[in-house]
Amino acid sequence: MSDPGKQTPEPAPGQPTTDRVKGIFSAIAPSYDRFNRLSSMGIDRLWRRRTVRLAKLDSTSRVLDLAAGTGDLTMALARQGRPASILSTDFVPQMLEIGKQKAAAYEGPTKILFEVVDAQDLPFDDAEFDRVTVAFGVRNLPDRAANFKEVQRVLRPGGRYVILEFSRPTLKPFRVLYHFYLRTVIPFLGGALTGDRSGFDYLNESILAFPPQLALSAELHKAGFSTVEWHNLTFGIVAVHVAVK
Numbered sequence: 001m002s003d004p005g006k007q008t009p010e011p012a013p014g015q016p017t018t019d020r021v022k023g024i025f026s027a028i029a030p031s032y033d034r035f036n037r038l039s040s041m042g043i044d045r046l047w048r049r050r051t052v053r054l055a056k057l058d059s060t061s062r063v064l065d066l067a068a069g070t071g072d073l074t075m076a077l078a079r080q081g082r083p084a085s086i087l088s089t090d091f092v093p094q095m096l097e098i099g100k101q102k103a104a105a106y107e108g109p110t111k112i113l114f115e116v117v118d119a120q121d122l123p124f125d126d127a128e129f130d131r132v133t134v135a136f137g138v139r140n141l142p143d144r145a146a147n148f149k150e151v152q153r154v155l156r157p158g159g160r161y162v163i164l165e166f167s168r169p170t171l172k173p174f175r176v177l178y179h180f181y182l183r184t185v186i187p188f189l190g191g192a193l194t195g196d197r198s199g200f201d202y203l204n205e206s207i208l209a210f211p212p213q214l215a216l217s218a219e220l221h222k223a224g225f226s227t228v229e230w231h232n233l234t235f236g237i238v239a240v241h242v243a244v245k
């Protein structure tokens with residue numbers, strides 16, 4: 001029972017909580033794709049393509065896509081990587097519904113399934129997948145270590161965890177410009193498209209609070225992955241980390 005005298009402290013700016021993240025994504029689901037295209041000026045498609053290449057899929061690969069949202073990475077994996085199967089998962093059903101509509105038009109060889117799953121607590125057997133992927137999802141997890149542990153468990157030995165996430169631009173003048181863009185243009189654009197500016201303030205803060213490349217790599221090593229490498233894209237605005245079990 002909650003103690004009425006005690007108040008739950010407000011989460012720090014950029015700090016995810018399950019309720020906060022679920023609330024934001026269920027509200028912005030219908031506008032999410034449009035916002036993505038506009039805010040990244042379409043570059044997010046190139047980032048996803050590179051992520052698929054780094055996943056090194058073949059026609060036998062069993063892939064688990066976590067925090068798959070509206071399915072853009074799922075569909076890029078299917079079209080470009082053509083693995084045997086992809087299980088596309090997210091904990092916000094409204095986001096997954098949009099992914100399902102995209103998959104309905106897919107005609108390739110990959111079997112695509114959908115399931116509502118929390119990325120911090122995976123309802124799968126040990127070593128069930130050859131690849132686990134996540135695009136712009138890890139940043140929203142209150143407990144990254146729990147996710148890394150779970151992914152280790154469900155990957156087969158030698159399997160790859162491929163993470164596409166916002167990171168830290170390497171050149172300082174570019175970083176200053178980019179942070180200005182994040183703090184001003186993104187909340188304005190998000191507010192104009194969805195009517196909810198506060199969700200985009202959170203998204204920006206979460207990008208700024210997220211560990212840079214080396215620190216994330218250290219966390220993955222600590223979780224027990226045997227090798228971790230990362231690839232900076234667009235001057236380090238995003239990075240793809242590849243962790244091998």
Ligand SMILES: C[S@@+](CC[C@H](N)C(=O)[O-])C[C@H]1O[C@@H](n2cnc3c(N)ncnc32)[C@H](O)[C@@H]1O
Nearest residue numbers: 025067068069090091092095118119135136140
């Ligand atoms: C920024 S979107 C990314 C969606 C998609 N991967 C993409 O690249 O467009 C983040 C997604 O993570 C999901 N998410 C956040 N926390 C989650 C969790 N604990 N378990 C599963 N999904 C989660 C949200 O519901 C949202 O759909």
